[in-house]
Amino acid sequence: MVSGGALGGLARGVSSSVWGIGSAAVGSGFFSSRRALQVENETLKQELSRLEAEAVGFEALESENRELRGIVHIAEDVSGITAPIISSVRSSPYGTFIVGAGSADGISAGSVVMADGQRGFVIGQIAEVGEHSSLVEEIFAPGASAEGSVGGAELIFEGQGGGNARAEAPRAISIAEGDSVTSAMFGGRLIGVVGAVPADSASAYKSIYVRTPVSLSELQFVYVVPRFQ
């Protein structure tokens, strides 16, 4: 006959197996209540939202850091102050925008506003000064004109708004896409690059379309030089 000890061992073996399966099932959360799962789900969602917000914050900081590093190049050459752009650059019908620095920071009307880049380029001038904010008029504001030099020729650039300008040059002058436009008005600094030179063989002059090297709407900071050096 079967001994009680053998049966007992078999029973204990089955029992331990069942307990093992049971504890594994409980440990896996299979039998967690619906309420507990909802709570956990909510907690995880909140954690995810927090991490996403943090990631966005880090991206903003990274972008700000990159832009400020670009401005450092300009600050090595000329002394001025870094100012944040505190308005939209697309809202103005007159090619103006507002920066968060004013007379309290040593800025006066006519100060030159520059943006980052390898050499730094001029994007406008201070038109009106408040105590802690100033109105900047873009160098290529609609209706504004600026003297500039490209391909060895001195030309007048008529602003078209949105960081674009147009000039007429004699056809004999060699100007190509990507050429730099500098201005003696701003110490020979870069004011734009040639974007297009449409060919028109019938005319003695050719139109030159110039744009600022970066999109103004991407800028967060500018560098204001109180007195151009």
Next chain:
Amino acid sequence: MWYRVSNSIRPLLATLGFFGAIVAPPSVPLLAMVLLSFRFAAWEIPAIGLFVDLMWLAPSGVDGTFSLPLFTLAGVVLVWGLEPLRSEFLMR
């Protein structure tokens, strides 16, 4: 019914005009001014224009040129210039 809708459109368009002057492209406050002028001889129209000019217009350009306050002028034209049309076609 229409009168009630018409009356609620006016503050909505005015808000759109003032708010758009700050954050939106210039076409938005201009559109609000034009839409307002179709139905109302509203004081908000030149006020929006004046607001745009006060905020964005440089008193004189950096190159010394005088800039016209185009939005204020547009507001004045829309309010008083369109008045004969409004009085002709709108029921008072």
